[in-house]
Amino acid sequence: MTALSFVSGSGRRLRAGRRAGVGVTRPGLAWAVPATVFFLLFALVPLVLVAVLSFTSWDGVDSPRFNGLANWTKLLHDPVMTQSVWLTLVLTLAGVLVQTPVSILLGVWAAGHQRNRAVLSAIFFVPLLLSATAISVVWRAILDPNFGVPSQLPWLFGDGNLMGSQSGAIAVLTFVGMWQWTPMHALLYQGGARAIPQVLYQAAAIDGAGKVRQFIHITLPQLRNTMITSVILMLVGGLTTFDTVLILTQGGPGTDTTNSAYYMYQQAFKSFDFGSGSAIALVLVVVATLISLAVVRLSGYDKMRSTSEGL
Amino acid sequence: MRRRPNYLAGLGSLVWLALVGFPLYVLLISTFRTRSSYSSEGPLSFPEHLTLQNYIDDFSNGFGQDFLNTVIVTVSVVAIVLLVVPPLAYAIVRAQGRTISTVFRIFLLGLAIPAQAVIVPMFYVISKAGFYDHLLGVILPTAAFCLPVCTLVLTGAMRDITSEMYEAMAMDGASPWRVFWQLVLPLSKGGLSSVVVFAALQAWNGFLFPLILTQSESTKVITLGLYNFQTEHGVDVPGLTSAVVLSMLPIFIVYLFARRALVQGLMGVGGK
Numbered sequence: 001m002t003a004l005s006f007v008s009g010s011g012r013r014l015r016a017g018r019r020a021g022v023g024v025t026r027p028g029l030a031w032a033v034p035a036t037v038f039f040l041l042f043a044l045v046p047l048v049l050v051a052v053l054s055f056t057s058w059d060g061v062d063s064p065r066f067n068g069l070a071n072w073t074k075l076l077h078d079p080v081m082t083q084s085v086w087l088t089l090v091l092t093l094a095g096v097l098v099q100t101p102v103s104i105l106l107g108v109w110a111a112g113h114q115r116n117r118a119v120l121s122a123i124f125f126v127p128l129l130l131s132a133t134a135i136s137v138v139w140r141a142i143l144d145p146n147f148g149v150p151s152q153l154p155w156l157f158g159d160g161n162l163m164g165s166q167s168g169a170i171a172v173l174t175f176v177g178m179w180q181w182t183p184m185h186a187l188l189y190q191g192g193a194r195a196i197p198q199v200l201y202q203a204a205a206i207d208g209a210g211k212v213r214q215f216i217h218i219t220l221p222q223l224r225n226t227m228i229t230s231v232i233l234m235l236v237g238g239l240t241t242f243d244t245v246l247i248l249t250q251g252g253p254g255t256d257t258t259n260s261a262y263y264m265y266q267q268a269f270k271s272f273d274f275g276s277g278s279a280i281a282l283v284l285v286v287v288a289t290l291i292s293l294a295v296v297r298l299s300g301y302d303k304m305r306s307t308s309e310g311l
Numbered sequence: 312m313r314r315r316p317n318y319l320a321g322l323g324s325l326v327w328l329a330l331v332g333f334p335l336y337v338l339l340i341s342t343f344r345t346r347s348s349y350s351s352e353g354p355l356s357f358p359e360h361l362t363l364q365n366y367i368d369d370f371s372n373g374f375g376q377d378f379l380n381t382v383i384v385t386v387s388v389v390a391i392v393l394l395v396v397p398p399l400a401y402a403i404v405r406a407q408g409r410t411i412s413t414v415f416r417i418f419l420l421g422l423a424i425p426a427q428a429v430i431v432p433m434f435y436v437i438s439k440a441g442f443y444d445h446l447l448g449v450i451l452p453t454a455a456f457c458l459p460v461c462t463l464v465l466t467g468a469m470r471d472i473t474s475e476m477y478e479a480m481a482m483d484g485a486s487p488w489r490v491f492w493q494l495v496l497p498l499s500k501g502g503l504s505s506v507v508v509f510a511a512l513q514a515w516n517g518f519l520f521p522l523i524l525t526q527s528e529s530t531k532v533i534t535l536g537l538y539n540f541q542t543e544h545g546v547d548v549p550g551l552t553s554a555v556v557l558s559m560l561p562i563f564i565v566y567l568f569a570r571r572a573l574v575q576g577l578m579g580v581g582g583k
Contacts, residue, residue: 025485026406039459042455047424105320120328124331131515131534138552142338152353281427281428
């Protein structure tokens, strides 16, 4: 099927080249068809469906029944929903605030020339290879109040029941999120830091600026664009944190760490109220889309249509 | 200019080393203990007797089947991505007109669609299509959600091919098909390997789609196996951690031998 759709591509082939008077070969739109159709079917159709389902009542077995705004009014008056939105924001912001400084420092360090850098950075990036599931189950075992590390280090952890209180559970989720995501953002910053022209540092060194001042006055401003990309990725990721919550805290104690993504999962797949689940999902989609529009705007991805096309 | 060692940065890097190394030590060491040694001696001490029994037990608990399923999912996802993304990226970079830029925008917007947000309708669509509890039901959405990032990475790589090269091909009267095979694909090898790395990692580590879209033992993937293991035998930490180690072993071996390529792939991807 894919092979067939390519054939029509050769249709509009030669067009008079302006510069050299040479014909320029261009692919037709058919080349984009397989991927686009596939993506529409499995990502965009569900996106439209989630909006439709949010106005229905559906238990996952019978057919969905239209029920107007019932799900929405229910959620509006649902204290857990309000709390989950609040909690999602807290977790997202905490993630950005903790991960950004650590990953900038780590990325800039990895871009430099310190001794043993190659060996150390090989170890640093191991969390990148682990699945969120693996990371969560390992940290849950390590932090277990009875058999984990806290029971052995009472001077550090007190009674050791870190996930027994809301603030403790939020701290654990933030910490594990940092452990999981910092290496990836550090990689982004490493790339960004490598791209800073060395001339700037040489000039600053001649003016007598020390390492710290160079970092503040050259490195940080030069990393501005990387920072925008990284922070936006953290925001989208933070809004939809799910695996870590499911495995580490199950939204608890009580509903103390039930963020919106986890609440959506609970409503849909545990309480079999797929309509309410869809409504929560739609809220997530809208917020994430607004952020993505910001990505495209701020990073200028949509403007880099062509760097090599002056034909 | 002489470089002075940066002690502050060195200290910071050691702190991070401890943060990463410590859990990895606990993880690794507990896989070689017996269950009773874990609860009596605690997770930090070095065990008196080392055992491989945990690894053996994982396999009798069905790890082999989970592993095989994960391999099937990963290979299929990479195959789908390699089949549809390069032609798409080629069209985005080289075709002209409003339609293709709209298509590109759709994929850019797709970057921000979180899988969690569409999981309810995905469950609906996959059930209606008869793929529920079938590996294909995991493969298709996983591949679809890889497309935006892969497209972004590959169009980036293809844009680096200069117009002179296209002109030279055109001079020979090459068809788009030949340009694609003989110019575009060979010159975007770096981008292609990033795409393979990203898609493979996504598929290998994927959790949400298998969690929602499968239920029986015969379609279970590794991540789901870990999750089920924890909910069923939460106290058997050595059994759990040895399964974790087994789950990351293939990726870790690749990492040891191809660290640079893998890291560059991840760097190019930058995504979730």
